[in-house]
Amino acid sequence: MTRLLEKGFGGRRAGNNHAQVVQALGRAIVEGRFLPGTLLPGDDELELTYGVSRTVLREAMKTLAAKGLLVARARIGTKVTPRRNWNLFDADVLTWHMDSGIGSGFLNQLFEMRLSIEPHAARLASLHAGPEDLARLQGHVEAMREAPDDRAFALADLDFHTAILEASGNVFMYSVGAVIEAALLSSFRLSSPAADPGVQAEVADAHGRIVAALAARDADAAAAAMGAVIDFGRDRLSQVIEAQE
Missing domain, CATH: 1.20.120.530 (GntR ligand-binding domain-like)
Structure with a gap:
């Protein structure tokens, strides 16, 4: 069990770089700072924003893609998917929804x-x-x-x-x-x-x-x-x- 309740009552959150990028970028998408259908900034900009390496950033992108929030297209970029594609059974996605109000x-x-x-x-x-x-x-x-x-x-x-x-x-x-x-x-x-x-x-x-x-x-x-x-x-x-x- 994911124990969303423990997190919601002040439980500790994962603190490694990969988890931090997943959390920050996932919340930004769910909160509407990156709207469905829009392209994310390029890797160079995101690396500077989150202070991580290209490897960590790409692993975080893969995690968010597995949750249904992103899709990567060759020679186009990484796009935010429509909300209907998001995995709302995923514990993180549900948490981001609740935290955003x-x-x-x-x-x-x-x-x-x-x-x-x-x-x-x-x-x-x-x-x-x-x-x-x-x-x-x-x-x-x-x-x-x-x-x-x-x-x-x-x-x-x-x-x-x-x-x-x-x-x-x-x-x-x-x-x-x-x-x-x-x-x-x-x-x-x-x-x-x-x-x-x-x-x-x-x-x-x-x-x-x-x-x-x-x-x-x-x-x-x-x-x-x-x-x-x-x-x-x-x-x-x-x-x-x-x-x-």
């Missing part, structure tokens, strides 16, 4: 993705989860209930949803974890359930109902309980955004 539309799309994936993951987990999976999930629920601060609650929440993906038995489910992390980080940056003991207990109870449904091997109830958790988070976040606006 995403709007309610983008957040709604994150929650729509969760609703299209996680209830089905819970349905599968009701078929495949064993005693160890259920014990681990219940442990995450208790960690959410007893979390002393926003960070502890957020990480316990993430651990719960990651464990659901693992318990589904479908290896492809795990690859969407960054989307869940992005949605959770966005939510906790605006308003954490841990800020209100009543809401914290309510959210923990809601996650507990998912575990109970899994233990009962009730696929429909598990999917419904997961959907209810996601809807509650989206509704709470929408209220915060509306109040700010």
Whole structure:
């Protein structure tokens, strides 16, 4: 798991030259300082801007191209690709979006993705989860209930949803974890359930109902309980955004 949440709560970022160029240039693209369809400055200018060698710069360009942000053309240059080509499942790309200030539309799309994936993951987990999976999930629920601060609650929440993906038995489910992390980080940056003991207990109870449904091997109830958790988070976040606006 990428641990976007740990970074979002002040975790350490990679500091080597390659990572610094990827971060700086990636953010500049996502923030619109280099618009889709435009050519990046030449290598000489970028080397001076970021203070790196040609080798480091080209490796950074390859990394950003792999994330879908850039495409290199012989005798033309390196061009910023249309946003539809960006890999929004990539942890860095999601982080750059959130750090640049995403709007309610983008957040709604994150929650729509969760609703299209996680209830089905819970349905599968009701078929495949064993005693160890259920014990681990219940442990995450208790960690959410007893979390002393926003960070502890957020990480316990993430651990719960990651464990659901693992318990589904479908290896492809795990690859969407960054989307869940992005949605959770966005939510906790605006308003954490841990800020209100009543809401914290309510959210923990809601996650507990998912575990109970899994233990009962009730696929429909598990999917419904997961959907209810996601809807509650989206509704709470929408209220915060509306109040700010």
